[in-house]
Amino acid sequence: MSVLTNINEIDRFAWTKLVATAETGNWFQTPEAYAFFASMPELFCPFVVAICGETDLRGICVGYITIEQNPLKQFTTRRAIIIGGPALADDCSNEGVTLLMTEVRKMIDESGGAIYIETRNFNDYSRWRSGFEKAGFVYEEHNNFHIVTADFCGNMHTATDNLCKNEIAYDKVVNGTMGKNRVRDIKTSFRDGVVVTDHPTIEQVREYYAILKNLYATRVKTPLFPLSFFEKLYEQKDARFILVGLQNMAGELEMIGGTVCVMQEGRCLYEWFVAGRDGEWKSIFPSSVATYAGIRYAAEMGLPRFDMMGAGTPQEAYGVRDFKARFGGELVEHGRYKYICKPALYMCGELGVKLLKKIK
Numbered sequence: 584m585s586v587l588t589n590i591n592e593i594d595r596f597a598w599t600k601l602v603a604t605a606e607t608g609n610w611f612q613t614p615e616a617y618a619f620f621a622s623m624p625e626l627f628c629p630f631v632v633a634i635c636g637e638t639d640l641r642g643i644c645v646g647y648i649t650i651e652q653n654p655l656k657q658f659t660t661r662r663a664i665i666i667g668g669p670a671l672a673d674d675c676s677n678e679g680v681t682l683l684m685t686e687v688r689k690m691i692d693e694s695g696g697a698i699y700i701e702t703r704n705f706n707d708y709s710r711w712r713s714g715f716e717k718a719g720f721v722y723e724e725h726n727n728f729h730i731v732t733a734d735f736c737g738n739m740h741t742a743t744d745n746l747c748k749n750e751i752a753y754d755k756v757v758n759g760t761m762g763k764n765r766v767r768d769i770k771t772s773f774r775d776g777v778v779v780t781d782h783p784t785i786e787q788v789r790e791y792y793a794i795l796k797n798l799y800a801t802r803v804k805t806p807l808f809p810l811s812f813f814e815k816l817y818e819q820k821d822a823r824f825i826l827v828g829l830q831n832m833a834g835e836l837e838m839i840g841g842t843v844c845v846m847q848e849g850r851c852l853y854e855w856f857v858a859g860r861d862g863e864w865k866s867i868f869p870s871s872v873a874t875y876a877g878i879r880y881a882a883e884m885g886l887p888r889f890d891m892m893g894a895g896t897p898q899e900a901y902g903v904r905d906f907k908a909r910f911g912g913e914l915v916e917h918g919r920y921k922y923i924c925k926p927a928l929y930m931c932g933e934l935g936v937k938l939l940k941k942i943k
Contacts, residue, residue, distance in 0.1 A: 584641065584679060586686050587633040590617070593643070598633070601640045602670045603849075607706045609667035610821060610847040612645045616666075619819055620647045626812060630663070630690055634683045642683045644669035648696045660806070660932055663687075663697035668704040668920075671711065680714030688719055688922055698925045698932060704917040705853075705890055720920035726894040726904060730878055730912035732852075733887040762909040769875050771866040776829055778836060779876045783826045788817050790838035791826050795858040813843070821845050823852065825876045827859065827869045840869025842877040851888045852881035874910060 587593050595614055602608035610616055620629040627647040634642045646665035669683060691697050700720075702708075705727065708715070712722060780787070792810050799807040816822045826841035840859025844852050854877050859869025874891075881889040889912070895901030897916065908914065923929045 584682060585635045586682065587635060588631070588686065588690060590631050593631065593633050594640070597640045598643060601643060601672060605670045606673050607668060607708065608670045608847075609705050609851065610845045610853060611666035612643060612668075612670040613847070615819070615821060616845075617645050619815070623812065623815060624650075625652070626650055626808065628694075628696060630687075632683060632686045632690060634679055634686075640672070641675045641679050642669055642671045644683055644687050646687070646700075648691070648694070661697050663691050663700040665700070665702040668702045668706060668708055668917075671708075675711070677711055677714030677717070680711045681717040684715055684718035684720060684920075684922075688924075692924055698923070698928045700922045700924065702920040703893065704919060705892070707915075707917055708920070715920045718922075720922045723919045723921055724897050724916055725919045726897055727915050727917060728891040728894055728907045728910070728912045729915055730881075730889040730891070730910065731887065732878060732882040732889050733885070761911045765871060765875075765909040768868040768871045772868050772872045775864070775866050777839070777867060777869070777872055778828045778830075779825065779872065780828065781823060781825045781876070781880060783824050783838075783841075785814065785817060787826055787828070787836075787838050788813060788824055791824070791841045791843075791858070794838070794840060794860055795856055798858045816843070816845075819845070821847070823877075823880065825873065825880055827872045827876070829867065839863075839867070840873045842873040844877055844880075846884070846886065850886065851890050852877060852884070852886050853890045853892055855892060870906070874907075878910065 598614055602612050617629055617631055620627040626649070628650060629645070629647045631646075632644045633640055644665060646663055648663045649661055651660060665687075669680075671680065671683075687700065691700055702715075702720070704725070715722070783791070789810065792813050796807060799805065817824060823844040823846055824841060825844065826838050828836040829839050831837040840861075841857070842854055843856040844854050846852050854874065857870055857873050857877075859871075859873055861868060861870050878889045891907050891910075891912070894904035894907050894914070
């Protein structure tokens with residue numbers, strides 16, 4: 584089995600085929616995702632490693648090292664992130680996984696560019712756990728929610744005003760497990776005038792970004808990509824900005840929330856970011872409407888799954904997990920694999936993040 588670390592050596596057709604057919608394939612492992620991250624060298628240093636059998640690709644790992652403009656932040660927070668986890672052929676061996684992830688480690692260690700490497704798994708990698716561990720990666724529990732959307736069929740674009748008035752249709756989207764309070768919140772939001780658009784203008788995207796930025800600054804308290812990231816994502820054919828608006832006093836549609844997703848055709852809609860001006864109205868819940876609209880969009884596009892991209896660690900209370908749970912779906916624990924390149928800096932960074940989140 585051979586290893587490829589130069590993108591020009593990797594056959595694009597074989598790469599696309601592996602991601603499309605593997606159970607662990609996801610949008611973030613596609614050539615398009617690599618190109619997207621590579622288009623912003625001020626934010627990312629992307630990398631790709633592939634392993635090849637005699638006739639085909641057996642696995643591919645796409646990730647990026649974060650780049651901070653502030654030298655101190657770059658020194659203390661740089662990390663290598665593999666969103667979704669590597670794409671592995673369904674019959675890939677543990678030896679192949681060890682080879683793949685050892686090469687990823689070697690590449691990152693030699694570059695000196697990251698404090699740690701982390702795979703953020705969207706699928707079940709349990710059959711390959713020993714392969715990851717032999718490469719030096721440690722498993723950490725992490726939750727996520729998957730919502731099955733394949734069985735629902737409707738028409739979001741011609742029935743937006745009635746989007747939440749058919750409880751039976753909505754229950755089919757979330758397998759009948761949606762909380763009653765969430766049903767009520769979505770119903771009253773539409774009753775009181777919210778509008779959903781899945782074709783927003785760039786100006787509306789910028790309005791939404793201001794909401795998202797405020798959320799990260801006041802509640803999430805972790806780094807958020809700059810506006811330029813979202814402007815670049817807006818240009819991608821696989822990106823879906825599904826925004827929530829409300830008419831203001833001047834009669835103009837003002838953005839009050841939304842969800843930012845990427846679509847893997849025939850497979851999944853991934854909810855990357857969601858935010859809303861929640862709490863400003865008694866009966867309007869922008870974040871709830873945004874996620875609902877994302878689920879509905881996935882169903883309309885015939886995508887089998889809506890992936891909520893993370894719901895925290897099982898042992899810790901997590902408001903985001905509580906929010907996502909109310910939409911139904913399956914709570915899964917596919918975890919993360921982590922390799923710490925620089926233990927001392929990693930401990931300092933972890934302490935800094937904990938202190939920052941304690942600040943009101």
